[in-house]
Ligand SMILES: [Zn+2]
């Protein structure tokens with residue numbers, strides 16, 4: 083494969099932004115991929131930023147054993163509402179439908195979030 087701009091020169095790589103072959107003379111090494119022009123150099127920087135942000139958002143490469151934030155949040159609210167319902171029933175002998183519904187609903191959503199994140203191998 084030869085350079086896209088210099089047909090005689092052999093290509094040393096491919097521009098990370100536009101996928102055109104580049105020779106030694108016109109390639110710009112960004113440190114994390116080659117670029118063919120200053121415009122593509124900017125684009126490569128932005129692509130790298132997108133990848134870094136995605137890795138951060140989905141906690142890719144993080145080996146935390148802590149449960150996912152959504153699971154923690156749903157479980158917390160589920161337990162608070164269930165406790166309130168149990169407390170109402172134990173102290174006043176009254177079945178609190180609203181607290182029970184919220185409590186069980188949050189626990190079910192917590193379980194669904196746990197299963198979904200486990201299946202997608204997400205850690206956020
Ligand atoms: Zn390019």
Ligand SMILES: [Zn+2]
Pocket residue numbers: 085086087088091104105106107108109
């Ligand atoms: Zn070239």
